[in-house]
Every structure is written in structure tokens, then in C-alpha cells.
Amino acid sequence: MASIRDVAERAQVAVSTVSAALNGTRPVAAGTRRRVEQAAAELGYRPSPLARGLQGGRTRILALLFPAPRGGFGLTQMxxxxxxxxxxxxxxxxxxxxAEHADPIEELRHxxxxxxxDGVLLMEVGLADERVEFLLEAGIPFSMIGRTRDPGRVDHADIDFAATAREAVAHVAGLGHRKLAFFELPADRHAAGYGPAVRAGAEFAGAARAAGIGYVAGFRPGSPEEGGQAFERLVTAHPDVTALAVMGDRAAVGVLAAVAARGWRIPGDLTLLLVSSSSRxxxxxxxxxTTLEPPSAELGGLAVRMLIDRLDGDGPPARKLLPCRLVVGDSSAPPRRRKEAGA
Amino acid sequence: MASIRDVAERAQVAVSTVSAALNGTRPVAAGTRRRVEQAAAELGYRPSPLARGLQGGRTRILALLFPAPRGGFGLTQMxxxxxxxxxxxxxxxxxxxxAEHADPIEELRHxxxxxxxDGVLLMEVGLADERVEFLLEAGIPFSMIGRTRDPGRVDHADIDFAATAREAVAHVAGLGHRKLAFFELPADRHAAGYGPAVRAGAEFAGAARAAGIGYVAGFRPGSPEEGGQAFERLVTAHPDVTALAVMGDRAAVGVLAAVAARGWRIPGDLTLLLVSSSSRxxxxxxxxxTTLEPPSAELGGLAVRMLIDRLDGDGPPARKLLPCRLVVGDSSAPPRRRKEAGA
DNA sequence: AGCCCCCGTCGAAACGTTTCGCACAACGTA
DNA sequence: TACGTTGTGCGAAACGTTTCGACGGGGGCT
Structure with missing residues (x-):
């Protein structure tokens, strides 16, 4: 562990000059700078984050606050x-x-x-998130994966649900479907103010309307059982639905089972989309x-980049919305003829 | 951010006394200690990890080295x-x-x-792992989730495959099955010297022998397609197999599809076990x-605990092997009669 | 009663950086 | 020629902690 003193000695300059030369924080003669840089390279010098941080500068350490697995953590969060x-x-x-425990604010203060x-990364952000308020008030730099209801001043990267919904609707409409149903995330996610839960539903409704195709919603199955039941209720009440977009893996499992139990086949009798889930x-x-896969890794990277940019200098708040990627699987097909004829 | 000086002033003692009182590193009179502790509490004092680390002590920061998602990261790793x-x-x-990039050793040195x-946590440890050698040689404290072929001197927490295999075999044998097949992890995982890939096969073979039931192995499907093909070959070559344990989610998907394609039902015609996968x-x-779920979170916690213990003082190397938890699902049942009669 | 020893406390140095005021030389200008 | 101005470089202080040598006083032993 070569220190800055070693570099200074080897380059025959003062310690402060080394610092200036390496950080470019003060003008240094070209020759001196070269000598310093060479000495640093030869010694394999790397400044200590500890000392840097202590002095009042930056540690170059970012904290990612992640909530304890409540419903269990998914691949997306990973x-x-x-x-x-x-x-x-x-x-x-x-x-x-x-790891966030019972009291996230206490954790943050801690x-x-x-x-x-130097700053904090927030994920699983709610529409109204106490952590955001705290950080804003405390003046601590942070960025979000996800976003609050009104994230105006805060850097964030999130899923573009509007574009995602448009793409999904375009996909099924392009296949010839005239009526799409949507299973939302379970009610408790809505109650918790979980952004994706709330936004996805709204955007799918809007996209269907804009595309001029029928739309059925109002189901919020949380388990395989509920998924199956929701499907049964759906086909009973709306037998003309030929395409279904489901949010949540567990619900999808139930839907699939119910489809099979009914003797239907996918995609022959039903086009099924899995929304916001890993293709894995x-x-x-x-x-x-067929999946709408969130660009999770990109979002995570983006949020980091934003935070570092904010730390480096402050421009206007950055915001970046990325749509889910449509990965066409074997569950997409034109609607069955029977229905077309009946319409 | 109250500093130790603030505490010292408030408690009317020297800075060094505060340090001693709080860390118990030197005897301090009971009254003084109380005063110091109270002052610290009132000020909400918490020592700076930066300053601590700089001084030569510990930072209380542990690094978890995790490999870039090659085959994609699973819930278990998460x-x-x-x-x-x-x-x-x-x-x-x-x-x-x-995050580990191309050159793990360089990363570690860095x-x-x-x-x-203060120390490093290794996961996804291979039977012969260069990182282990490096850390050992460099004298850097570390512990492993998983283990090398001969982890003698190194603290580690890993899955107890022997116990896991025994439990799995006992489960199917208890159901009345007389012949068990095992699908191992794909060949590339074996080639990479991935511990679970190698150990699971050996232990299942041993457990089956010990229990006196038949055992068929040699399949290493890596994809759903290969899983299905392996299953076909299995039932062709060994029609008397009534129970199958599969390692790897993707292979299991293929098996399930092949079972259905053949008109078989689970668990009526085949008892299927998923080995070393999350119940999620x-x-x-x-x-x-039915799943043998690895105690992943526990193992991660255990490894941390071991590392901290090692940092605190050195006892003999700790080793802890935990079996997978048997979660009985709907894929376990007694063998079908037809075969029993035929035997 | 005097001496010694130990308990308890203190002050200073050190860890590796950055920052800031200052000094010094060379240069251009008055 | 003398003076301000740049352009460079230096030294010291500060960040918050631990550690270590030193010092003072009170109690026990002779």
C-alpha cells in the first residue's frame, strides 16, 4: 500500500503537489505532473478512500438501500x-x-x-415514500430506481409503463385481438403505494383505449389460486376476451393451470402475456x-450513474424511463376463429 | 456528526479516555465510564469507520465478491x-x-x-479456486459460501449434500419407491469444478446404495430441451424408475413437459424432486x-459470522454444513401399481 | 511514617488525504 | 530599475480515531 508520501519522495516533490497533480485541482507544470504520474504508476499508488473521506472529500462509496425480502425478492430486484x-x-x-430492517428512516440516519x-440509492420506491422525504430534507444526495408520485426534483430511473403498455397492446392488436384483459398486481401492493402496481394498470387502460381495442381489468390476484379464480371469473363474464396480460409470476402460474383445466390451449385459445417479469x-x-421484461440491470446502472453525476456537479434533475423489452415466446398467436365468427 | 472530542468535552475527560471507555481497551474507572457512556449517548456519538480504519484498526466493512451473472443469477445466490x-x-x-469482472484476482488485489x-466473503466457490489461493497467500481474512475440494484451513458454510441426499432418498424410499434416477447439473458446471455439481451426484449415489434402492444417473441436462430428451432416454432405458430427482430449474421444466407429452401424470406416474432450488x-x-431447498440465507449469514469471528480472534477454522430443507409439494406419491406388479 | 507500586488519566503522535496560505522565481510593465 | 503579476511549488493544519508512553496520586507494606 504505497502512500502519497512515497509518491512524493520518488517524484521529488511535496506531498501537496502530488495531490494537485493527480487530482488536477490546481495548475501543475507539465513536467512535474508527468514525473508525479510516472512515480504513482510505478508504485501502483492508489489513494485511500478512508483518508479521502476523512479529510472531508468523498469516499466513493454509494449505499444501496434494499428492503428486506417481504414477499420474497425476485430476479428483477436482483x-x-x-x-x-x-x-x-x-x-x-x-x-x-x-439491508433495510423495520425502520427505514432510522436505518438511513444510521x-x-x-x-x-457519499450518496444513497433507493429501490422499491413507493408513490409516497418517507425515505425520499427524509433524504430530501437531510440534503443527502440520492437517486431512485422507481419513482414517487411526483419525483420532480429527484434523479430517477424507472420503467416506462406507458411505452410498455403501448408495445404490449400493439403486439396483441397486431395479432388481431380485439379485446384484452389485464390482471394487476395484488391489492396489497396497491395499498402499499407500489408504483408499478398503480401505473401499469392505468397505462394499459390508456393504451387499449388509444388503440381502440376492448379492455377488461379489475382483477388483482396474488397467488396461484387467486390467479386461477380470476381467470374463471374473467372468461365467464367476458367470453370474448382472447388476450390476457398478467402481472406477477404467481398469478400467472394459476392462470396457466386454470387454462389447462378448462381444456384450453395456449396460444390457440388464449394469448397470454407476462408483464414485468424476467425472461428467465x-x-x-x-x-x-411472451414477456415484457423490465430492463432491470440497466435501470440499476442508470441510477448509479445519475447519483455519481449529481455528486460530481449539479445539473437539473435527471430522469430516465425505459420501456420493458418485449420477448415474444410461444404464448402469442392470433385469436381463435370461433370468437371472430361470433362477433 | 458528533466526534469523539465532543464526547470528551461533555464528559470532562481526555479524548483517549473516551476511546478507552467505549472500547474497553484499557481499564477505566466505573464512574468515568458511566459519564462517558452517558455523554456519548446524549450526543448520539458513533465512531467514524473512516477514522478508525485509517488509524490502522478495522473498518467493519466486509466485501462480498460476487461473480458476474454468467448463466444468470438465481434466487439462491440472491x-x-x-x-x-x-x-x-x-x-x-x-x-x-x-462485482467480479473478467479477472477475479485483479479485482481482489484492487x-x-x-x-x-477487513475481510472478504467468497461465493460460488469452485473445487479448485484461484481466489482462495490468492487470499490465503496474501493473508487476507476471508470465508466461503461453498467450499473447495480441500477447505481444511478455511472458514466456510456450505450445503450438506450427504444429509440432503439421505433425506431425499429416505423420502422417496419411504413412499415405496425402489428405483431412483438423478439428473445432475449440466456438464459445463462439472467442468468448471462447481462444488454442488460434483458433490450432489456422488452423495445421491451413496445414499441410494446405503438405503438399498436402485439408482440411475449419468444425465446432465442443461436446458429444457435437454431435460426432456434426458427423460425420454431415461424411461426407455429404465422403465422401472418411478422417482426422479432433478437438479436445475431449466432441466426440470423440460422434464415436466416431456412427462406431460407422454401422457403421464405427476405424481401418479412419476415422483419428481427438485434438488437445490428455491421453493419460490x-x-x-x-x-x-417437492423441493430440497438450500438454506441460502442462513449460509450467507453463517459465512459472515465466521468471518467476523475470525477477525475478532482466531480459533480453529470453522466449518458448517447445512442440509437442504425438504419441502414436500404435490409431486411426491407412492409409485404406480403397474410397475410394482411388473417387478 | 516513608516508600513503592499500581490504578487511572492525560497528551501527543500517527494513519493518508486535501486544502489553504505563503514563498519564490521569472517576467512584463511603468 | 523597481514593482506588480503570474506561474509553481511548498509546508502545515485538519479530518476522527487509536495507541502508547508518561505522570500523578492514593493505598498498602515495611
Missing amino acids: QFVTGAAETARELGHHLLLS LTGLGLV VAEMFHPRL | QFVTGAAETARELGHHLLLS LTGLGLV VAEMFHPRL
């Missing part, structure tokens, strides 16, 4: 983390994983009061479901 | 991370997530050379598969 970690690494930063981290999950199904 | 993060938190430590972390994944299947 990919936020890996994406964030990789981008942080690329940008010369470290990522601290901070974490930021230490002076260990989609291929667990049989047939492989 | 749970290592969450388990580790939570335990670290409980034990007053921080967890740094370090990370540890900074003096930022198991319930994606229909029917819900």
Missing part, C-alpha cells in the same frame, strides 16, 4: 443490484449493500450519519410465455 | 447476498458488494489493496414440486 454494482465498479465507486457513503422466469413456464 | 447483508447489519458491520475492507421457484411449477 438485477437492479447487479446492474448497480457493475456500473458502480466501472465508474470507480463502491457499492454498499444496506447509515448517512457515519459519513461513510418466463421460460419456466410451458409454453414459454 | 439469498446468499440478502442473508449476508442482514447478518452483517446485525453484527454492526457493512457489506460491500463487489479491493484489498485499498485497506477499505418450485411453486412456479404445476403441480408444485
Whole structure:
């Protein structure tokens, strides 16, 4: 562990000059700078984040606050983390994983009061999130994966549900379907103010209307059982529905089982879309479901990038919305003839 | 951010006395200690990890090295991370997530050379792992989730495949099955020296022999397609097999499809076990598969605990093997009569 | 009663950085 | 020629902690 003093000695300059030369914080003669840089390279010198942070500068450590697995963590969340970690690494930063326990605010106060981290990354952000308020008030730099209801001043990267819904609707409409149903996330997610739960439904409704196709919603199955029941109610009440978009893996399992139990086949009798789930999950199904896969890793990386940009200098708040990627599987097909004829 | 000086002033003692009182590193009079503790509490004082680390002590930061998602990261790996993060938190430590890129050794050198972390957590450990050698040689404290072929001197927490295999075999034998087949992880995982890939096969063979039931192996399907093909070959070559344990979600998907294609039912015609997969994944299947679920979160936590113990003082190397938990689903049943009669 | 020893406390140095005021030389200008 | 102005470089202080040598006083032993 070569220190800045070693570099200074080898380059025959003062310690402060080394700092200036390496950080470009003050003008340094070209020759001197070269000598310093060479000495640093030869010694394999790397400044200590500890000392840097202590002095009042930055530690180059970012904290990713992640909620304790309540309903259990999915692949999507996992990919936020890996994406964030990789981008942080690329940008010369470290990522601290901070497990959120009972009281997130206390946790945040704890974490930021230490002076260990330069900024915070929030995920699983609610429409109204107390953590956001706290961070804003405390003046701690942060960015979000997801967003609050009104994220005006805050950097964030989130799924573009409007574009996602448009793409999904275009897909089924292009196949010839005239009526689409949508199963939302379970009610407790809505109650918790979970952004995707609320936004997806609204955007799908809007997209269907804009595309001029029929739309049925109001189902919020949370388990396989509820998924199956919701499907039964759906086909009873709306026998003309030929395409169904489901949000939530567990509900989709139930739907698939109910479809099979009814003697229907996918995609012959029903086109099924899995919304906002990893394609890795989609291929667990049989047939492989057409999926709208959230760009989780990208979002995680984006959020890191935004946070670092904010730390470096402050421009206007950055916002980036990325649509889900449509991965066409074996569950998409034109609607069955019977219905067309009946219409 | 109250500093130790503030505490010292308020308690009317020297800075060094505060340090001694709070850390118990030197005897301090009971009254003084009380005063110091009270002052610290009133000020909400918390020592700076930065300053601590700089001084030469510990930073209380642990690094979790996690490999870039090659085959894609599963829920199991995710749970290592969450388990580790939570335990670290409980034990007053921080967890740094370090994404491993192309050259893991370089990454390690990079990370540890900074003096930022006290120790390292390794996951996805191979039978012969270069990272282990490096850390051992460099004298850097570490522990493993998983283990090398000969982990003698190194702290580690891993799955107890022997016990897991015994339990799985006991389960199917208890149901009345007389012949068990086992689908291993794909060949590339074996080639990479991935511990679970190698150990599981050996232990299942041993357990079946010990239990006196038939055993068929040699299949290493990596994809749903290969899973289906393996199943076809299996039933052709060994029609008397009534129970099958599969390792790997993707292969299981294919098996399930092939079973259905053949007109068989689960569990009526075949008892199917999913080995070493999250029960969260198991319930994606229909029917819900009986699973041997690895205690991932516990293992992650255990590894953290071991590392911290090692940091605190050195006892003999700790090793902890935990069996997978048997979660009985709807894919377990006594063997079909037809075969019994035929035998 | 005097001496010694130990308990308890203090002050200073050190860890590796950055920052800030200052000094010094060379240069152009008055 | 003398003076301000740049352009460079230096040294010291500060960040918050731990550690270690030193010091003072009170009690026990002779």
C-alpha cells in the first residue's frame, strides 16, 4: 500500500503537489505532473478512500438501500443490484449493500450519519415514500430506481409503463385481438403505494383505449389460486376476451393451470402475456410465455450513474424511463376463429 | 456528526479516555465510564469507520465478491447476498458488494489493496479456486459460501449434500419407491469444478446404495430441451424408475413437459424432486414440486459470522454444513401399481 | 511514617488525504 | 530599475480515531 508520501519522495516533490497533480485541482507544470504520474504508476499508488473521506472529500462509496425480502425478492430486484454494482465498479465507486430492517428512516440516519457513503440509492420506491422525504430534507444526495408520485426534483430511473403498455397492446392488436384483459398486481401492493402496481394498470387502460381495442381489468390476484379464480371469473363474464396480460409470476402460474383445466390451449385459445417479469422466469413456464421484461440491470446502472453525476456537479434533475423489452415466446398467436365468427 | 472530542468535552475527560471507555481497551474507572457512556449517548456519538480504519484498526466493512451473472443469477445466490447483508447489519458491520469482472484476482488485489475492507466473503466457490489461493497467500481474512475440494484451513458454510441426499432418498424410499434416477447439473458446471455439481451426484449415489434402492444417473441436462430428451432416454432405458430427482430449474421444466407429452401424470406416474432450488421457484411449477431447498440465507449469514469471528480472534477454522430443507409439494406419491406388479 | 507500586488519566503522535496560505522565481510593465 | 503579476511549488493544519508512553496520586507494606 504505497502512500502519497512515497509518491512524493520518488517524484521529488511535496506531498501537496502530488495531490494537485493527480487530482488536477490546481495548475501543475507539465513536467512535474508527468514525473508525479510516472512515480504513482510505478508504485501502483492508489489513494485511500478512508483518508479521502476523512479529510472531508468523498469516499466513493454509494449505499444501496434494499428492503428486506417481504414477499420474497425476485430476479428483477436482483438485477437492479447487479446492474448497480457493475456500473458502480466501472465508474470507480463502491457499492454498499444496506439491508433495510423495520425502520427505514432510522436505518438511513444510521447509515448517512457515519459519513461513510457519499450518496444513497433507493429501490422499491413507493408513490409516497418517507425515505425520499427524509433524504430530501437531510440534503443527502440520492437517486431512485422507481419513482414517487411526483419525483420532480429527484434523479430517477424507472420503467416506462406507458411505452410498455403501448408495445404490449400493439403486439396483441397486431395479432388481431380485439379485446384484452389485464390482471394487476395484488391489492396489497396497491395499498402499499407500489408504483408499478398503480401505473401499469392505468397505462394499459390508456393504451387499449388509444388503440381502440376492448379492455377488461379489475382483477388483482396474488397467488396461484387467486390467479386461477380470476381467470374463471374473467372468461365467464367476458367470453370474448382472447388476450390476457398478467402481472406477477404467481398469478400467472394459476392462470396457466386454470387454462389447462378448462381444456384450453395456449396460444390457440388464449394469448397470454407476462408483464414485468424476467425472461428467465418466463421460460419456466410451458409454453414459454411472451414477456415484457423490465430492463432491470440497466435501470440499476442508470441510477448509479445519475447519483455519481449529481455528486460530481449539479445539473437539473435527471430522469430516465425505459420501456420493458418485449420477448415474444410461444404464448402469442392470433385469436381463435370461433370468437371472430361470433362477433 | 458528533466526534469523539465532543464526547470528551461533555464528559470532562481526555479524548483517549473516551476511546478507552467505549472500547474497553484499557481499564477505566466505573464512574468515568458511566459519564462517558452517558455523554456519548446524549450526543448520539458513533465512531467514524473512516477514522478508525485509517488509524490502522478495522473498518467493519466486509466485501462480498460476487461473480458476474454468467448463466444468470438465481434466487439462491440472491439469498446468499440478502442473508449476508442482514447478518452483517446485525453484527454492526457493512457489506460491500463487489462485482467480479473478467479477472477475479485483479479485482481482489484492487479491493484489498485499498485497506477499505477487513475481510472478504467468497461465493460460488469452485473445487479448485484461484481466489482462495490468492487470499490465503496474501493473508487476507476471508470465508466461503461453498467450499473447495480441500477447505481444511478455511472458514466456510456450505450445503450438506450427504444429509440432503439421505433425506431425499429416505423420502422417496419411504413412499415405496425402489428405483431412483438423478439428473445432475449440466456438464459445463462439472467442468468448471462447481462444488454442488460434483458433490450432489456422488452423495445421491451413496445414499441410494446405503438405503438399498436402485439408482440411475449419468444425465446432465442443461436446458429444457435437454431435460426432456434426458427423460425420454431415461424411461426407455429404465422403465422401472418411478422417482426422479432433478437438479436445475431449466432441466426440470423440460422434464415436466416431456412427462406431460407422454401422457403421464405427476405424481401418479412419476415422483419428481427438485434438488437445490428455491421453493419460490418450485411453486412456479404445476403441480408444485417437492423441493430440497438450500438454506441460502442462513449460509450467507453463517459465512459472515465466521468471518467476523475470525477477525475478532482466531480459533480453529470453522466449518458448517447445512442440509437442504425438504419441502414436500404435490409431486411426491407412492409409485404406480403397474410397475410394482411388473417387478 | 516513608516508600513503592499500581490504578487511572492525560497528551501527543500517527494513519493518508486535501486544502489553504505563503514563498519564490521569472517576467512584463511603468 | 523597481514593482506588480503570474506561474509553481511548498509546508502545515485538519479530518476522527487509536495507541502508547508518561505522570500523578492514593493505598498498602515495611
